[in-house]
Amino acid sequence: MDRGRLSRTSRRQSDLPMRVADTNRMSMAYVTPQRKPSFGKLNVPKPQSVTSEKRTSFFGARTSGMGLPCNSTLGGFGGAEKVKDTRPLHDKGFVQQCIRQLCDFLSEHGFPGSVSAKTLQSPSTKEFLKMFEFIYCQLDPTFLMPTSKVEEEVPRILKDLGYPFALSKSSMYSVGAPHTWPQVLGALIWLIDTVKIYLSISKQQLNDFSEDMNIEDGAEYNKLFLDYTAEGYAKFMEGQDTFEEEDEAYFAKLKKLYNVDEVLLSSMEEKHRILSAEVERLEKENQMDPLMSKRMEKLKLQTDLKKLQSYRGSLESFKANLECKASELNKEIEGTGHHVESVNQEKEKLQHILKNQKFTPSDVERINREKKELQQTISSLTKTMEEAQQHVWNEEITLAKVKENAELKLAEYHKLARKLKLIPVSAENAGGHDFEIKSSSDYGPGTIVQHKTQIQMPLRTLIGNVEEESSRLTNMKLSLEESVEQVNSNILDKSNDLRQMREQIRRLDERLEHDMQEHALEEQKWSAEVDSVENHQMLLEKKVHHGYDEALQQLKAAQQQYHLVLQETNEERRTVVNNLASVFTTAANHLFVVERSLEELHSKVQRICTKAIEEEEAEIQNLRQMAKPFISKAQSFTGEASK
Helix, strand or coil: CCHHHHHHHHHHCCCCCCCCCCCCCCCCCCCCCCCCCCCCCCCCCCCCCCCCCCCCCCCCCCCCCCCCEEECCCCCCCCCCCCCCCCCCCCHHHHHHHHHHHHHHHCCCCCCCCCCCCCCCCCCCHHHHHHHHHHHHHHCCCCCCCCCCCCHHHHHHHHHHHCCCCCCCCHHHHCCCCCCCHHHHHHHHHHHHHHHHHHHHHHHHHHHHHHHHHHCCCCCHHHHHHHHHHHHHHHCCCCCCCCCHHHHHHHHHHHHHHCCHHHHHHHHHHHHHHHHHHHHHHHHHHHHCHHHHHHHHHHHHHHHHHHHHHHHHHHHHHHHHHHHHHHHHHHHHHHHHHHHHHHHHHHHHHHHHHHCCCCCCHHHHHHHHHHHHHHHHHHHHHHHHHHHHHHHHHHHHHHHHHCCCCCCHHHHHHHHHHHHCCCCCCCCCCCCCCCCCCCHCCCCCHHHHHHHHHHHHHHHHHHHHHHHHHHHHHHHHHHHHHHHHHHHHHHHHHHHHHHHHHHHHHHHHHHHHHHHHHHHHHHHHHHHHHHHHHHHHHHHHHHCCCCHHHHHHHHHHHHHHHHHHHHHHHHHHHHHHHHHHHHHHHHHHHHHHHHHHHHHHHHHHHHHHHHHHHHHHHHHHHHHHHHHHHHHHHHHHHHHHHH
């Protein structure tokens, strides 16, 4: 069975998205009818609007089977709603990145002109049109840039391609201006991304088409696919959005055509599932280092062994105490047994005497009364003895628990002292003092007082040293924070200066526009004067003949004066434009240099301050974490010792 054809069919996706999301798809998704890859004319759909939820169908408004409007997800932007550009186009870093991307694209695709990052900082309108024409020719090789109304043609082309942001006509007159070039550069970058997507899609479609021609070239398969496509498209035009029945029928015919073995497929899926589970298990096992896990297990077992050894020692001492008490109790029991034997002998003697002699009723009553008193005395003494034994047992249990808690706390103290490098005497932080405490079972109460006086004073000295170091580091941190605040204030001052320079540049732009308007008004005025002179000449030619030579001379003088004035006006305008351009270039370069130095200075100061503060905070935090349990343990040990 040829599984390649079936897998290729399952990979085919519809170019038109579904109008209703189908959440009940199986793992092998049946697809909607397809279109074969088309070549030649570019067919790039317009992207969806980010903020608008209106969707317009390319096929117009139509109704579904129930008579309700059936909206398509393929559509342009709803109405005339404007979308806000969220890209940081006024960020210097982002603009430089876009310029590098544009320069790389043009050099990679063989742009005929000379392109560099410096020339792309503020290109002219002519250079922009050359770049736009070259990039758009990657989409449509037959495209030619029109010679007239370019300011209307370029925004229209971008709008037809689906560019979501509007470009004004005025931006096409001064493309390289600082306030216009970022928006135009953003449009070029979007056009480059569109070209890249189109080229990748075209390449993929060519590969898919060649694979289809090599794999799916059977007449029966083509007939099945065409029938399936025609039936699905007919249902789609009727308003249907899901095609489960058609997909199932199509796949059933394909399975029958290629003799698909369902049992083999299920067995292979089960095998794939088992292998995937095995791979996941092996990956999880490999994530942990076996040597590290064994080392951790060894350390854990060593700590458990130490705990068991200490517990065994405490149990042996407890066993010795119990054996001593048991021997004492055995002696007590032996003495009680001898006493019981003597009491029994006395009882036998008394019984013998009772049998051999006669008693009066008063003697019997007296004896019975004494017997009852003796029995009560015996029961009370037995109860007292049981209570005493129970009290002794409870005291022994309490003593064993207290000893066990003392041993655990002593082990914790030794562990903490080793972490703080206080044990042994030759440790780094011991300072020649012996902070180790022997087992409390080897010493008496006087030894505890001796340990208390021996350990408390060095510990208090260490705590004082740690607090002094902490206060020193805190003062250092405060001084660093003050320096950081001073740097931030300097940065704020520089930002204010930068804002003022931008305001000056804006005023210069306004002044330039005002001067250009004045020059346009002067040109209109001179053209009006020329028209009036020409009209006057015609009237003179028609009505006046005797002063023709004088009028002709006046006309020539007026024309010469007009040309001189016009030439002077052009020279003045050219001079003003050149001066303003040089002023703008100098201001922009100075602004760029100042911003770059400020950014470098800010990043350097921020990096140094952040690193210093993080190191100091880490050291302070470590010292605090080290001193906190040490102080608490010392205080608790002092409290217990005092108790």
